[in-house]
Amino acid sequence: MNTDSKPVNTAVSKAELAAMFRAFIDPQFVITDEETLKPYECDGLSMYCVMPLLVVLPETVDQVQQVMRLCHRYRIPVVARGAGTGLSAGAMPDAGGVVLSLAKFNRILDIDPVARSARLQSGVRNLAISEAAADYGLYYGPDPSSQIACTIGGNVGENSGGVHCLKYGLTTHNILSVEMVTVEGERVVIGSDGLDSCGMDLLALITGSEGLLGVITEVQVKLLPTPEIARVIMAGFGTVDDAGDAVGGIIAQGIIPAGLEMMDSHAIKAVEAFTGAGYPVDAAALLLCEVDGTREEVQEHIEKAEALFRDFGATSIRTSKDEAERVLLWKGRKSAFPAMGRISPDYYCMDGTIPRAHLARVLNDMQDMSKRFGLRVANVFHAGDGNLHPLILFDANQEGELERAEAFGSDILKLCVEVGGCITGEHGVGVEKIRQMPMQFTDPEIEQLNAVKSAFDAQGTLNPGKGVPTLRNCQEYRAINAKPQAPEVHHA
């Protein structure tokens, strides 16, 4: 077989391509029939669906390289896929392209408890890393809410965070190296066992690149010592402003909580009805503040934080006495999404980030928009790092509600950018937010981002149509975004 990756202009049919893949991949892992292809038509954002040409599930890096060489030769789009839990349609297939699933790359290759690192194939699940490291008193820091299912390769692609990233950082802060297959099928290692490498920081560039620059096949992560103890304070507040001020107050005291989450009254009521965890349903806002560390340090910080929340007007305070109570208090927050599913047929989760100082304004504006679009919105908020997750409630079976939800979401992102924030904190741009990219970036910036892409993938076959729009589309998107999308304009 010719494994030269030099592009040719010959077109190949689906059957020819499948036959070429089956020459080196177990034929049952080259999927071509509609029924078996169906589950791959979308990721966690199921409003965007496209059937791929075919799906391959290679089992070795060598096979991934061969897939890439063939696709490069025939200019066939490739979309890499982990567990498909992404929330921005970043793993949505290309209709004329191949989905490259890393599902078979599920082995933990090595855990080094002394150097505090682990080498993983890219399809290893996030939670499996901490489970395997637990025997050594170590764990992996980033804990996105999909951590039961999502893979470390996908985490690198999205630069995933989680509720603990104020203190422990994002994926980009917790990895040492990646093995990547380039679009031409070359295997490269970026980073090392050391904490930094010479030259431009390509590891930073790859992290969060949404599968547009290469296919990740292996990741080396740092492991952290498991804290001696963690305790959580749940505090209710009479106004969102009080809760926001209390967050600032904690930080000003010099305490960096392991987790600092806020929920608005809509979210509090929904999760309490769902979990019965004892949340204060009469509060306008609720804070969950987790402190971890040594026993002495946690005791000291819990006492300071309780006093501070009282000073900032907390209407209720409850602090976990043991691990069971800590888990119970987190249960409501962790059930926020399914709780919404119970009070609404559908919900649309947004992901903007704002400087915390603008929280009250943003939440108030969102309530105005809610009235104008005629859709409810509940908010869960990574308060420590400014990452908002407004959940827009709608019913896709009602004519026009999905479109209204999308327009509402777009206006929320516009507002986030206006107050100095960004359109996505951790879910990625994917297909979903590509129309909002021109809100955050100018044309020369978009052009530079596209030039970065070309430095890795000149033909643009890796995950096409995601992440960064073309300049021509930007002008079109700006025109659409500038139009008022609802009966009245909400602010000048």
Place this chain on the structure above:
Amino acid sequence: MPDITEHLQQQINAARNDGRKLAIVGGGSKQFMGRDISAERLDVGGHSGIVNYQPVELVLTVRAGTPLSEIEATLAEKNQMLSFEPPRFGDSSTIGGTLACNQSGPGRPWWNSVRDQVLGVNLINGKGEKLRFGGQVMKNVAGYDVSRTQAGAMGTLGVLAEISLKVLPRPDMTKTLAREMDHAEAIRFMNARAAEPKPLSGACWLDGTLYLRLSGARSAVEATARHWDIPIMPDGETFWQQLRDQQLEFFAGEQPLWRFSINSTAPTPALKGHWLLDWAGSQRWYRGEGQMADMEDHAEKAGGQVSLYRGGDRTGEVMHRQQPALQAIQKRLKHSFDPDALFNPGRLYSWL
């Protein structure tokens, strides 16, 4: 201080039109790093000043030419700090040079590097365009992470104009512990302590002595110091500051200084010269003569990379060799930011 971005853009455009090359200089304190080059100076030190500082947001935005001393004095007023403890090679050291050269001090394994703490940059590329990437918020995944890519690029991708950083509260208390220990045992011991959930913030070995730093809540520092039972060193702060700024006797003199960034547990390469271990074994400094290719072999055997940090032959390569495919990608990236190769030609690698 005024915003001189437009002035910088004009100089860049003029150089581009005339076919001149530019050597970017902030405070000029890190001229000894990278390869020797000849190009016209582009002074960016005048682009100085704090643009925005929000202590409760833990976010600071500064012009790239701002001296570290000014930034740290401002943060100290609010009991905050640059957690990556940037080395100062003189009063003129700037934040822009710190990021471009990816310089972080003794706390780096626990408190992150300058690269880690960067949230966004304004950059002038080789076409004279002012571009903004990242932002002033801690989570931002829109577009590629161009901001952090600047760390270690030594100005080859453009002129840093403005930088937003995450800052952290200063610890309530710091204590230094010190005890005699041999080299191999120190590597084992530092890694073992780093695997415990204790407020460790520094681990260094030099001349038969192990130094550990504890920082954090008073109660946690005191309890850990008792638990580990290692003698407390008076005036430990001075030691860590001299380590950070390379003012210890170890760093004096003309012998070449090599920096190994390797697996923290790797045995130290068997070389005749003098060693200093930092970052719990991840960063190891070596004083002695050597050939770049041999040093690269040693570093790779230890799971990492090496650079000729100061002194020695600075006309050859001084940074660890790159895989051919990664070299090709970096050349294309360079071209995408700086198509006429205006900025710091050859400073990082002869081929860049």
